[in-house]
Amino acid sequence: MSTRAAxxxxxxxxxAQQREASTLGMWVFLATEVMFFGALFxxxxxxxxxxxxxxxxxxxxxDILAGTINTAVLFTSSFTTALAxxxxxxxxxxxxxxxxxxxxxxxxxxxxxxxxxxxEKWVEGFFPGNTFAVSGPAGNEVELFFLFYFILTGLxxxxxxxxxxxxxxxxxxxxxxxxxPTRSMPLEASALYWHFVDIVWVFVFPLLYLIGGR
Amino acid sequence: xxxxxxxxxIGVYLWLWxxxxxxxxxxxxxxxxxxxxxxxxxAGIQITLIAFYFMQLRRSNHLNWIVAIAxxxxxxxxxxxVIGDYATRSWTG
Numbered sequence: 010m011s012t013r014a015a016x017x018x019x020x021x022x023x024x025a026q027q028r029e030a031s032t033l034g035m036w037v038f039l040a041t042e043v044m045f046f047g048a049l050f051x052x053x054x055x056x057x058x059x060x061x062x063x064x065x066x067x068x069x070x071x072d073i074l075a076g077t078i079n080t081a082v083l084f085t086s087s088f089t090t091a092l093a094x095x096x097x098x099x100x101x102x103x104x105x106x107x108x109x110x111x112x113x114x115x116x117x118x119x120x121x122x123x124x125x126x127x128x129e130k131w132v133e134g135f136f137p138g139n140t141f142a143v144s145g146p147a148g149n150e151v152e153l154f155f156l157f158y159f160i161l162t163g164l165x166x167x168x169x170x171x172x173x174x175x176x177x178x179x180x181x182x183x184x185x186x187x188x189x190p191t192r193s194m195p196l197e198a199s200a201l202y203w204h205f206v207d208i209v210w211v212f213v214f215p216l217l218y219l220i221g222g223r
Numbered sequence: 224x225x226x227x228x229x230x231x232x233i234g235v236y237l238w239l240w241x242x243x244x245x246x247x248x249x250x251x252x253x254x255x256x257x258x259x260x261x262x263x264x265x266a267g268i269q270i271t272l273i274a275f276y277f278m279q280l281r282r283s284n285h286l287n288w289i290v291a292i293a294x295x296x297x298x299x300x301x302x303x304x305v306i307g308d309y310a311t312r313s314w315t316g
Contacts, residue, residue, distance in 0.1 A: 029284050036287045040294035047298040054302075055309050077247050081240065088236040091277040095228050197279075204278045208270045215262035219250040222258055 016192045024191070031194035035201045042168075046209050049164070053157045053216060063150030065221030070135060070151075071158070075126050076218040079119050080210065086115035087207040090176075094200045100190040102183060109180050112203065116173045123166055130155070161213050168206045175199045235276040242269050 021027040057064045093108035134142030135155050143151045179199050182188040188195050246265040249258065275281045280291060 029286070032283060033286050033290065036290040040290050040297075043294040043298055044301075047301060051302055051305055055305060058309065073247070073250070077243065080243055084236065084239045084243070087273060087277050088232060088239075091232050092229060094279075095225075095232070099225065201278055204273050207277075208273055211266050211269045211273070215246055215250075215266055219246060220259045220262050222253050223251050 016189075028194050028197075031198055032201070035198040039201065039205050042205060042209075046164075046212075049157075049161055050212060050216065053161065056153060056157070060150040060153065063147050064154050066147075067151040067154035068217060068219075068221035069223065070130075070133075071218050072126055072129065073218050073223060075122050076214055079122050080214050082115050082119045082122070083207045083210050086112045086119070087204050089115070090200045090203045094193070094197055097183070097188070097190055097193045097196055102190075105183055105196075106180055109176055109183075113173055113176055113180075116169055116176070119169060120166060120173075123162060127159075130158075158217055161217065165206065165209050165213055168209065172199070172203045172206050175202065231276055235272045238272055239269055 017024055017027060021030065089108045089111045093105050093112065096104040096108060130136060134140055136159070137152045137156045141148060141152050141155075176199055179188060179196050182195060242265050246262055249261045249265075252258070254261070274291065280287060
């Protein structure tokens, strides 16, 4: 009885209802995140449509190889996260911890590659500010592109950092037996967040790196 | 959840790689505005795969579907109004 009581919070009728409430809550939060990133994508689209030529030129300065590798890294991390949820529900705790650790390492790898790109852009003078590498009227528009680049990838990076932290906490909760196969909602919710961070990147990558043509 | 679900994850994962190769490859073709359409179309397929399989929307409560669709609906309202404004600013009477 005591384990059952611990698994079911008192405001819920049964475990199924508790699980539905948890997942629904996460989806509602993600809907607010869609609006948050959506506004940025909209601002980018409108600004780009006003300066198509400069934005296409500016996009060519981005490292397409690093962007592609990072996309593959995030896809892989989402894959291992999805497998981890499945493994937890099947009670394979060691496998869950292994898979989540791989996700955390891949998330860290993504940020490391992103950091390397930031460093290169900084050294080349593409960080918006007084000493921007391109001057003149077209320079202002290129600078605007890089403002969007740093804001979009920066906010995405912060989201990924949060996802990394939450996943690390989840590993701890699973090791200490507070998230269990019958009480798996915390991992399901954090996995939804992880996949959402992946989804944001699925739009950031083509909009910034690809659509100007190479 | 079981072997069947995990096989579907592997399938989705391979598709994501394939689509990534497609979208990067298409960026090297010079097709003008069609480049943008291809990139957004592939991104749309990728997020559908992630949402339906990795995020389990496929087997999830329909309330979650309503939330997911509502977020896209509100997003499209915002896009339609703002782009409608900018697209018609240079109109003359």
